[in-house]
Amino acid sequence: MDAYDKGSNARPVPGEPEAAVPDSRPPEGQETSDGHGTPDSHGPPVGQTPSARIPQQYGDQQEQPYEGQQYGDQQYDGQHDDERYDDTALAGPPLPPPPAGIAALSLPYQIAAALALAVVAVAACVHVGMVFLHVAPSNTVTKQHGQAIDEWIYPEFEQNWKLFAPNPLQQNIAVQVRADVRAADGEIRTTRWYDLSALDGAAIDGNLLPSHTQQNELRRAWDFFVATHDNANRPNGLRGALSEKYLRRIVVLRLDREQAGGRGAVVQQVQVRSRTTNVPPPKWSQEQVSDKPIVRQLPWWPVSEADRAAGTRPGEPTGTEASAR
Structure with a gap:
């Protein structure tokens, strides 16, 4: 039997010369059946170990060097791995954040x-x-x-310290108004009394964020008037006329909002009154107060064109135009 019938891995017979093992590699420059060239044409360069070849070309995995192994022209020591494979250094410095605000x-x-x-x-x-x-x-x-x-300061920013006074305000004051209006048919009518304070209270009740106007406009206007007039409703200073005008324009605006006298009616004059009642003391208190209301009624005030314009609804005629209707 031939010494090499079982393949190239069979052992030779002692005493017989070794037969040359046929070279299975293709000639230099030719490609094999799997598409790869010969090691001479595609093998590693001279002086470089096979482990240093490019593994991505043949689909195998890169061999990781161990400590002390020769890696190219440098010796691998197992350190500075992060520095060798740090890709962030290639990205450059980080970009500054975009400007914000006014900038x-x-x-x-x-x-x-x-x-x-x-x-x-x-x-x-x-x-x-x-x-x-x-x-x-x-x-x-x-x-x-x-x-x-x-x-x-006056009248919008007037300061009031009654809440912190030794004897704070203990009264409920309701400001009410009525008016003589010229109706759309030309007839002069007197409206009923409108309780403006009750209307403000109804707007505030249940409102988590009531406006400053709903809470304080009417109340501060009445306080301003009382502070600048005597008990006979005569002004006691230069600010008396200002307080009358301020209160008059507010009530005309509120009457217009409530459409006093019907749609298209024009306010000719107004009359304001206050109804003051004492706040009942607590049950444990021995204080005695009157429960009868005190009414302070002002004279009729004629309404000027400026007052009427301040309370006119959008689209409604004013002055001579309203009278002509």
Whole structure:
């Protein structure tokens, strides 16, 4: 039997010379049946170990060097793996965040925003200073510029300390109004009494965020009038006429809102009254108060064109146009 019948892995017979093992590699420059070239044409360069070849070309996995193994022209020591394979260094430094706020606007808009903020800051400082001078004791500034301070404060920003006084307010005051109106057919009619305080209370009841107007406008207007008039309803200072005009325009606005006298009716004159009742004391108190209401009724006030215009509904005629109808 031939010594090599069982393949190239068979052992040779002792005493016989070794037969040359046929080279299964194709000649240099030719491709094998699997599409790869000869090792001479595609093998590793001279002086480089087979483990250093490019594994991605043949689909096998890259052999990981161990510590102390020669890796190319350097010796692998098992350190600085993170530095060798750190891909973040190739991305460069991180980009700065985009600008926010005013800096994100263009230059003209930045200038406009800065000017608006400056105006708001100046107005806030002036208002705080005026309120401080109003509540501060009499001094040189208030004596010389008291009129300017009062014009800034009254009537919208008047300060009231009754809540913290030793004897706080213990009365319920209802402001009511009625009016003489010219109806659409030309007839003059007198309306019923409208309880404006009750209307404000109904709007506030159950409202988690009532407006400042609903809570304080009518109440502060009446307090302003009482403080500037005597018991005979005569003004006792220069602010008396201002308080009358302020209260009159508010009630005309409320009458228009309630459509007093019907649609298209024009208010000719108004009459205001207050109904004051004492708050009952608690049961454990020995204090005795009267439960009878006190009514203060003002004279009739003619309504001017300016007063009527302040309370006119949008689209409704005013003045001569309404009278012509």
